[in-house]
Amino acid sequence: MDAHLTLAPPFETETWFNAEAPIRLEDLRGRVVLVTVFQMLCPGCVAESLPQARRVHAAFAKADVAVLGLHSVFEHHAAQGPVSLEAFLHENRIGFPVGVDRPAEDGDALPMTMQRYGFKGTPTTLLIDRAGRLRLNTFGHVPDLVLGAHIATLIGEGKWAAANQSEEDGPPVCAA
Amino acid sequence: MDAHLTLAPPFETETWFNAEAPIRLEDLRGRVVLVTVFQMLCPGCVAESLPQARRVHAAFAKADVAVLGLHSVFEHHAAQGPVSLEAFLHENRIGFPVGVDRPAEDGDALPMTMQRYGFKGTPTTLLIDRAGRLRLNTFGHVPDLVLGAHIATLIGEGKWAAANQSEEDGPPVCAA
Amino acid sequence: MDAHLTLAPPFETETWFNAEAPIRLEDLRGRVVLVTVFQMLCPGCVAESLPQARRVHAAFAKADVAVLGLHSVFEHHAAQGPVSLEAFLHENRIGFPVGVDRPAEDGDALPMTMQRYGFKGTPTTLLIDRAGRLRLNTFGHVPDLVLGAHIATLIGEGKWAAANQSEEDGPPVCAA
Amino acid sequence: MDAHLTLAPPFETETWFNAEAPIRLEDLRGRVVLVTVFQMLCPGCVAESLPQARRVHAAFAKADVAVLGLHSVFEHHAAQGPVSLEAFLHENRIGFPVGVDRPAEDGDALPMTMQRYGFKGTPTTLLIDRAGRLRLNTFGHVPDLVLGAHIATLIGEGKWAAANQSEEDGPPVCAA
Numbered sequence: 001m002d003a004h005l006t007l008a009p010p011f012e013t014e015t016w017f018n019a020e021a022p023i024r025l026e027d028l029r030g031r032v033v034l035v036t037v038f039q040m041l042c043p044g045c046v047a048e049s050l051p052q053a054r055r056v057h058a059a060f061a062k063a064d065v066a067v068l069g070l071h072s073v074f075e076h077h078a079a080q081g082p083v084s085l086e087a088f089l090h091e092n093r094i095g096f097p098v099g100v101d102r103p104a105e106d107g108d109a110l111p112m113t114m115q116r117y118g119f120k121g122t123p124t125t126l127l128i129d130r131a132g133r134l135r136l137n138t139f140g141h142v143p144d145l146v147l148g149a150h151i152a153t154l155i156g157e158g159k160w161a162a163a164n165q166s167e168e169d170g171p172p173v174c175a176a
Numbered sequence: 177m178d179a180h181l182t183l184a185p186p187f188e189t190e191t192w193f194n195a196e197a198p199i200r201l202e203d204l205r206g207r208v209v210l211v212t213v214f215q216m217l218c219p220g221c222v223a224e225s226l227p228q229a230r231r232v233h234a235a236f237a238k239a240d241v242a243v244l245g246l247h248s249v250f251e252h253h254a255a256q257g258p259v260s261l262e263a264f265l266h267e268n269r270i271g272f273p274v275g276v277d278r279p280a281e282d283g284d285a286l287p288m289t290m291q292r293y294g295f296k297g298t299p300t301t302l303l304i305d306r307a308g309r310l311r312l313n314t315f316g317h318v319p320d321l322v323l324g325a326h327i328a329t330l331i332g333e334g335k336w337a338a339a340n341q342s343e344e345d346g347p348p349v350c351a352a
Numbered sequence: 353m354d355a356h357l358t359l360a361p362p363f364e365t366e367t368w369f370n371a372e373a374p375i376r377l378e379d380l381r382g383r384v385v386l387v388t389v390f391q392m393l394c395p396g397c398v399a400e401s402l403p404q405a406r407r408v409h410a411a412f413a414k415a416d417v418a419v420l421g422l423h424s425v426f427e428h429h430a431a432q433g434p435v436s437l438e439a440f441l442h443e444n445r446i447g448f449p450v451g452v453d454r455p456a457e458d459g460d461a462l463p464m465t466m467q468r469y470g471f472k473g474t475p476t477t478l479l480i481d482r483a484g485r486l487r488l489n490t491f492g493h494v495p496d497l498v499l500g501a502h503i504a505t506l507i508g509e510g511k512w513a514a515a516n517q518s519e520e521d522g523p524p525v526c527a528a
Numbered sequence: 529m530d531a532h533l534t535l536a537p538p539f540e541t542e543t544w545f546n547a548e549a550p551i552r553l554e555d556l557r558g559r560v561v562l563v564t565v566f567q568m569l570c571p572g573c574v575a576e577s578l579p580q581a582r583r584v585h586a587a588f589a590k591a592d593v594a595v596l597g598l599h600s601v602f603e604h605h606a607a608q609g610p611v612s613l614e615a616f617l618h619e620n621r622i623g624f625p626v627g628v629d630r631p632a633e634d635g636d637a638l639p640m641t642m643q644r645y646g647f648k649g650t651p652t653t654l655l656i657d658r659a660g661r662l663r664l665n666t667f668g669h670v671p672d673l674v675l676g677a678h679i680a681t682l683i684g685e686g687k688w689a690a691a692n693q694s695e696e697d698g699p700p701v702c703a704a
Contacts, residue, residue: 041260041267046222052673059673079263084217087255091217145580145587148676155677156684228497235497321404321411324500325507332508393612393619398574431615436569439607443569 008033008126008134011070012112013099015082017089023097025132028066032154034147035126037070037114040080040088042122048141049123050092055144056151057096064155069098072114072122077103129154184209184302184310187246188288189275191258193265199273201308204242208330210323211302213246213277213290216256216264218298224317225299226268231320232327233272240331245274248290248298253279305330360385360478360486363422364464365451367434369441375449377484380418384506386499387478389422389466392432392440394474400493401475402444407496408503409448416507421450424466424474429455481506536561536654536662539598540640541627543610545617551625553660556594560682562675563654565598565629565642568608568616570650576669577651578620583672584679585624592683597626600642600650605631657682 008025016022025033036053038045050069057067073080082100089098101111108115117126120139127136127150136142136150184201192198201209212229214221226245233243249256258276265274277287284291293302296315303312303326312318312326360377368374377385388405390397402421409419425432434452441450453463460467469478472491479488479502488494488502536553544550553561564581566573578597585595601608610628617626629639636643645654648667655664655678664670664678 041263043222043268046219055671055673059671059677076263076267079260084255084260087217087252091252092219143583143587144672145583145676148673149587149680149683152677152680153684156681231495231497235495235501319407319411320496321407321500324497325411325504328501328504329508331501332505393615395574395620398571428615428619431612436607436612439569439604443604444571 005129005133005135007132008128009116011099012102012116013070014102015100017086017098017100018095019097019099023068023099025128028128029132030130031066032060032064032130032151033066033068033126033128034151035068035070035128037072037119037122037124037126039071039073039075039122040085041076044141045123046092049125050094052142052144052147053096054094056147059148060151060155065151067096069094069096070101070113070126071098072101072111072119072124073103074110074114074121077109127151127154129157181305181309181311183308184304185292187275188278188292189246190278191276193262193274193276194271195273195275199244199275201304204304205308206306207242208236208240208306208327209242209244209302209304210327211244211246211304213248213295213298213300213302215247215249215251215298216261217252220317221299222268225301226270228318228320228323229272230270232323235324236327236331241327243272245270245272246277246289246302247274248277248287248295248300249279250286250290250297253285303327303330305333357481357485357487359484360480361468363451364454364468365422366454367452369438369450369452370447371449371451375420375451377480380480381484382482383418384412384416384482384503385418385420385478385480386503387420387422387480389424389471389474389476389478391423391425391427391474392437393428396493397475398444401477402446404494404496404499405448406446408499411500412503412507417503419448421446421448422453422465422478423450424453424463424471424476425455426462426466426473429461479503479506481509533657533661533663535660536656537644539627540630540644541598542630543628545614545626545628546623547625547627551596551627553656556656557660558658559594560588560592560658560679561594561596561654561656562679563596563598563656565600565647565650565652565654567599567601567603567650568613569604572669573651574620577653578622580670580672580675581624582622584675587676588679588683593679595624597622597624598629598641598654599626600629600639600647600652601631602638602642602649605637655679655682657685 010025013022034053034056036049038049053067053069056065071085085100101113103111104115117137123141125136125138125142125147126134129135135154186201189198210229210232212225214225229243229245232241247261261276277289279287280291293313299317301312301314301318302310305311311330362377365374386405386408388401390401405419405421408417423437437452453465455463456467469489475493477488477490477494478486481487487506538553541550562581562584564577566577581595581597584593599613613628629641631639632643645665651669653664653666653670653675654662657663663682
């Protein structure tokens with residue numbers, strides 16, 4: 001672990017599905033966060049990364065791992081609006097929260113969170129550690145074996161921290 | 177072959193993609209026609225029946241087999257409109273003609289061709305023989321081995337007819 | 353169909369599994385015959401061609417299609433003997449007859465049927481028509497869609513023959 | 529981690545492939561060890577657990593994770609002898625060391641290591657931690673996501689130990 005790692009920047013979203021209120025990354029501190037960045041018309045997202053996110057959601061304890069989707073539309077904007085996305089999530093049985101990346105105000109095709117994080121396309125996989133720091137930002141498919149290992153490593157870091165720090169130390173590795 | 181088989185009823189469509197003009201079944205007489213009836217948000221269609229239609233399109237001679245898609249939307253109407261469908265076809269590399277089943281005028285959720293043929297849902301697979309008669313109308317997945325056999329059987333019927341009938345006999349088995 | 357096609361040469365075998373007596377191709381006249389040529393230690397045979405042969409065995413009427421395996425060992429001879437093969441067939445639930453290609457008497461690594469037919473390796477797929485003629489001899493994987501079409505074409509040829517020939521004509525297309 | 533966990537009992541083997549000398553578990557202390565227990569004629573082993581072991585072998589650093597196969601034959605003994613196994617390993621491109629579980633001297637069908645560990649069948653997956661303790665002994669398929677997480681957890685324990693113990697403490701968690 002590197003104390004110089006930076007916090008994952010906040011998401012800019014305009015809507016959330018499967019959530020009662022907008023989700024902020026800081027609300028998830030203490031848990032590892034998997035974020036699957038997708039477009040509903042991206043075949044690789046439908047075939048691989050969203051089913052993988054569902055497997056992660058099912059395999060790990062909710063207290064350890066939160067799973068989010070982020071719908072970052074950079075093409076076919078009219079075809080992938082909220083009405084279409086809602087039906088898509090229903091048909092594909094996506095039960096975890098999904099935020100819609102906010103369109104750029106200046107008319108740029110790339111939405112705001114995509115610009116901020118520098119996503120190269122979809123699918124993109126993000127991992128954020130218990131301290132809120134961005135630890136993985138990968139374009140393309142991540143094999144299950146490797147993703148499982150990454151997640152468990154981040155889960156383990158927190159346990160290490162919890163076991164070896166006294167209360168007054170504060171969260172040991174969160175310093176950005 | 178059964179001379180009492182009926183002609184496949186005409187399709188009621190409102191738009192066609194990947195076609196310069198609306199396609200009528202009678203224009204395809206002489207060829208076997210595979211029709212994949214789908215909805216763009218139906219996971220089984222995306223994962224199985226549309227890739228299968230692409231394989232059929234690639235495997236058989238165009239002079240023997242025509243492949244069509246029919247977008248029969250009976251749920252999530254607002255999410256599966258023409259703008260969304262066009263992007264979907266592009267992203268999923270569907271190169272064969274796709275017609276949009278015409279919505280019922282009386283507000284019924286089921287579109288007109290779906291009602292006429294009695295489709296039970298999507299995916300549905302239709303096979304129409306060289307003489308224009310409906311020979312298969314199956315809801316759910318048809319294995320490649322079985323579909324390949326059905327198609328070849330229908331291809332062969334026409335060759336048999338061609339080889340064994342004189343001109344004046346007219347098409348031997350087309351009588352509805 | 354081409355009357356000049358030659359009969360499939362006889363198999364040279366030393367043992368049969370899942371059969372009460374040695375099977376001769378001439379005993380199968382009137383049926384289409386699929387032969388999967390394999391080695392039990394060939395990964396592509398285990399993963400693809402033998403499961404495909406099982407699917408063919410299940411999908412078509414026994415009166416139309418016979419399925420055979422032919423174990424043509426050209427490497428690792430000591431590792432793929434009859435005792436090993438019998439256990440392999442049991443564990444992989446191969447229920448159709450499997451013949452063991454007879455080793456060459458002159459010490460050649462290639463067994464006799466393999467030499468006679470010119471198999472390039474395993475898996476190889478053979479199709480023999482109802483009249484006993486060799487119609488397909490392909491090294492490597494044949495997609496289900498294509499294999500289903502080939503089989504149905506050969507099934508249909510026989511029906512054509514049956515429908516269009518009188519008894520005294522004899523088998524119409526068997527002439528080698 | 530629980531200091532009361534017991535050391536993985538030694539393997540009883542009669543032969544090793546892909547190794548210059550017999551491998552003893554104590555030689556692997558300091559590394560996490562994945563052991564895939566298999567039979568060469570077990571279809572689930574060929575289709576799933578051995579390819580998974582190859583993926584683990586490729587995905588993790590050799591300094592962190594050792595991968596072993598253990599051929600525990602409890603049926604079809606004559607069909608799965610060393611000559612057959614050697615050819616099998618070659619054809620399936622298994623590059624990691626594989627030990628052959630020693631047959632029971634009293635004629636029991638179950639080999640000695642299988643009896644000692646209580647394997648219920650094949651495939652079985654073992655994970656041994658850096659301190660040599662048995663942490664996983666599972667019959668049947670383990671999904672990649674879960675196996676990757678288990679392995680990374682065990683890798684991380686050792687790093688935790690290394691980071692938090694002074695030299696004179698000795699190996700911190702090895703006490704059985």
